Amino acid sequence: MGTYVKQIRILLADDHNVMRKGLRLLLESESDFTVVGEAADGRQAVAKAEETKPDVAVLDIAMPNLSGIEAAQRIISECPHTAVVILxxxxxxxxxxxxxxxGAKGYLLKDSAEGDLIAAIHVVCQGKTFFSPEISKMLVEDYIREIRTRGVDDSYELLTSREREILQLSAEGRTNKEIAAALNLSPYTVETHRRNLLEKLDLHSAAELILYAVRKRVIS
Amino acid sequence: MGTYVKQIRILLADDHNVMRKGLRLLLESESDFTVVGEAADGRQAVAKAEETKPDVAVLDIAMPNLSGIEAAQRIISECPHTAVVILxxxxxxxxxxxxxxxGAKGYLLKDSAEGDLIAAIHVVCQGKTFFSPEISKMLVEDYIREIRTRGVDDSYELLTSREREILQLSAEGRTNKEIAAALNLSPYTVETHRRNLLEKLDLHSAAELILYAVRKRVIS
DNA sequence: CGAAAAATACCAACTTCTTGGTATATGCCG
DNA sequence: CGGCATATACCAAGAAGTTGGTATTTTTCG
Known part of the structure; x- marks a missing residue:
């Protein structure tokens, strides 16, 4: 016998039979993959998942009865150690x-390279995540857009780098004394920076400073 | 002559000379890349950028005088059509x-494949973004963690409705006195509720209360 | 160089928050 | 009924933040 490799047990859900059979062949051509179940709709997928407790469930989104996403939700809550990959x-x-x-661990487009699907199944088994390049690109750009909602506007630009430093620490809830200790400054100096911050930003309390920092995505 | 290809003009900043020269050779082996300037620290990088208005500035982070990140900031504000790639x-x-x-358009790790750097320079020129796979993975997972912090609850459930009311107002930065006026209570009562909040949530200042509220999406 | 900006530092008066107490009234559930 | 949770209310000491001053040194930039 060849070396023993731990088999990855897979559940496959797609409402189009030929597609599903094709996928099954593709997956089973990997020596460490075993397809332990198939489902033609979301409800079946949930049932089969509870029955077979697969390592990975590969779910199409567009399925009758229960969408792949709803099925994912239920599978994840019923079988917490089953990793879900959306296809x-x-x-x-x-x-x-x-x-x-x-709670899906992976999201693959159907026009992905076969290798990507194989890779995805392997990595989600290890608790990691996997996304089609297009998807990660989208998420990253989203994230960046998010992060930069601050960048375009106002008074934040007036702050000096020292002030931004103080703003950040202050907004994390540290006291002047703590900040002073952390930056090796006199508490009086921190106080001065902080009051300049309040003035420049037209704020009037530590609380407002925190809320400002949250809104500007300086923290959180 | 061969077909005309629009040259991409590149500024290169890295404080280690041999590294910089090596990079330069690597980049110039691409027929459509022209390195129009080099800089050995952040300040030089900003100056050269203003002088040469490159299409792309490739900046190391660890540089004397001005870090790559601060340099990026200035370059982007001074030369808005220069795309910055951090290396x-x-x-x-x-x-x-x-x-x-x-405002960097790309972030590459130094152990990236050469092809990635080349690709990054091409795509940032078109206004798109490029990140090392490790980086996009990190950002994506960050994003996911973010998305899913909602809903996983604990001590918040212990709060009474009056306490949640106080929590919300408190987290909006109002003083006890203001809250008391708003709810028609004695400031002492508000103080008691607030101290119960702090105890139940194991917090110790107004600042922490605000940050808690933000995390719990009680406010935004 | 010289002026402006930034960073540093100090004092004092006042406000607000924090924490240690204590206390009463009300309604709910076993 | 009798406890328990909740909501209400008060006092006082000490910690932290706010505001109005002032002042020196370093850095930056025209």
Missing amino acids: SMHSDEGYVLRALKA | SMHSDEGYVLRALKA
Whole structure:
């Protein structure tokens, strides 16, 4: 016998039979993959998952009865150690976000390279995540857009780098004394910077400073 | 002559001379890349950028005088059509975020494939972004963690409705006196509720209360 | 160089928050 | 009924933040 390799047990859900059979062949051509179940709709997928407790569930999104995303949600809550990979035609942001919120560990487009699907199944088994390049690109750009909502505007630009430093520490809830100790400054100096911050930003308390920092994405 | 290809004009900043020269050779082996300037520190980089108005500035982070990130900031504000690519040893999250906030269009690790750097330079020229796979992975996972912090609850459930009311107002930065006036209570009562909040949530200052509220999405 | 900006530092008066107490009234559940 | 949770209210000491001053040194930039 060859060397023993731990088999990865896979559940496959797609409402189009030929597609599903094709996928099955593709996956089973990997020596460490075993397809332990198939489902033609979301409800079946959940049932089969509970029955077979697979390592990975590969779910199409567009399925009758229960969508892949809803199925994902239930599978994850019923079988916490089953990793869900969504296999979808759409790179639509809404789908991706819903899949992520549902707890999917991977999101693959159907036009991905076969190698990507294989790789995805391997890595989600190790608790990691895997996304089609298009998807990660989308998420990253989203993230960046998010991060930079601050960048375009106002008074924040007036702050000096020291002030921004103080702003950040202050907004983390540290006292002047703590900040002074951390930066090796006199508490009086910190106080001065902080008061300059308040003035420049037209704020009037530590609380407002924190809320400002949160809004500007300086922290959190 | 061969077909005309628009040259991409590049500024290169790295404080280690041999590294810089090596990079220069690597980049100039691409027929459509022209290195129009080199800099050995951040200040020089800013100056050269203003002088040569390159299409792309490739900046190391660890440089004397002015870090690559600060240099990026200035270059972007002085030469808005220069795309900045950060080339760094560190995949440290803090650096990446600061680079993004500064407006960098790309973030490459120094151990990237050469092809990635070449690709990055091409795509940032078209206004798109490029990140090392490790970096996008990190950002994506960050994003996911973010998305999913909602809903996983604890001590918040212990709060009474009156306490939640106080929590919200408190977290909006109102003083006890203001809250008391708003709810028609004695400031002493508000103080008691607030201290119960702090105890139940194991917090110890108004600042922490605000940060808690933000994390719990009680406010935004 | 010289002026402006930034960073550093100090004092004092006043406000607000924090924490240690204590106390009463009300409604709910076993 | 009798406890328990909740909501209400008060006092006082000490910690922290706010505001109005002032002042020196370093850095930056025209």
